[in-house]
Amino acid sequence: MNIKVLVLTIAAFTVGLVELIIGGVLPQIAADLGVSVSTAGQLITAYALVYAVSGPTLLALTSKIERRKLYLLSLVVFILGALLAFWSPNFGVLLISRFVTAASGSLITTLSLTIAVKVVPENFRARVIGIVSMGISSAIVLGVPLGVLAADKLGWRILFLFIAVFALLAMFVIYKLMEPIQPQQVMPLRQQLASLKNTKVAGAHLVTLLLLAGHYTLYAYFTPFLENVMHLSASWISIVYFFFGLAAVAGGMIGGVMSDSLGAKKSILIVVGVFALSLFILPFTASMIPLFAILVFVWGALSWALSPAQQSYLIEAAPETSEIQQSFNFSALQVGIAAGSAIGGVVISRAPSVTYNAWVGGIIVVIAFGVALYTFSRKTSTRRSGEQGKKNGSKLEPNFGGD
Known part of the structure; x- marks a missing residue:
């Protein structure tokens, strides 16, 4: 390395x-x-x-x-x-x-x-x-x-x-x-924020936010799930969390290799789609430990597999503001964590079982999948950015509204 x-x-x-x-x-x-x-x-x-x-x-x-x-x-x-x-x-x-x-x-x-x-x-x-x-x-x-x-x-x-x-x-x-x-080429803050007007860029950040929100709707309350649904002891709960963490570590590498091999867009769709499926299925595996372990590994790995493909996609979609887009994406991640934890808290306080947290989380991730499909279907025009570059004589100004 x-x-x-x-x-x-x-x-x-x-x-x-x-x-x-x-x-x-x-x-x-x-x-x-x-x-x-x-x-x-x-x-x-x-x-x-x-x-x-x-x-x-x-x-x-x-x-x-x-x-x-x-x-x-x-x-x-x-x-x-x-x-x-x-x-x-x-x-x-x-x-x-x-x-x-x-x-x-x-x-x-x-x-x-x-x-x-x-x-x-x-x-x-x-x-x-x-x-x-x-x-x-x-x-x-x-x-x-x-x-x-x-x-x-x-x-x-x-x-x-x-x-x-x-x-x-x-x-x-x-x-x-x-x-x-x-x-990179210096760009005023107003223009950097204006990059979010680009549907392809804003959609990518929204996908990150929604996937993390769906994830934390269950993950923030995973201990009650393990205690009340699976009736695990504290030592076994620690093992499950450690296993989940190992899967998350592997997920970062898996996501990078997948993005290099399949491309960013296809990788994002695969990760988000399988992630939603894993959340819907997970509660049904509570009484089948081997299958549950497989689902936890898949869930854990996919929770971090999105990042490499998403960052790569943002570099491709907005090369002029790649640094700010990566920062925006981590901000979207943090907002998703906060939103998912809040939604999960409402669900666990009102639903008859914490298993509903997994299903509500899955629904949120399905929405993220829909946003990804819509985002990738949009076309970005570079004509106006080129015209602007000619107008300025030297610097090529990025096109932020070309959708």
């Missing part, structure tokens, strides 16, 4: 840990800082919302900064945020640290993807996106188990110290090995 891609993957993994690891230590944080568990849970919500908003905004505001320098600066801010969490004397300070790590983490994740595709041949682009995405999804495997282990052995604060050290090591290697990377 390209050493630069490996380091970028490790950095993405570290950022993923900061977001996901909180879930494993919420009771300990609540007890230590004197707040309720539900209040401590706002640390997850705050991170997701700040991440969703800050990613596109910061990427646009820093569009003139050389990318290696920006990456290093983002890592410095991220490290300071992690150290602030380690030191935090009260809940307010810890909440501020979440704002800092979310904002810097959104830049690190997006830059990891955009830099990675520039240091490998074009025919490996989707595969490299899958590798970096695998770094993020690896945090699913280790996040909660590490959180629980730290709470039992070392306390929750030490986690953030470890994360700061990992990020510092990644920063040092990037400083030594990575050459300066000039930013």
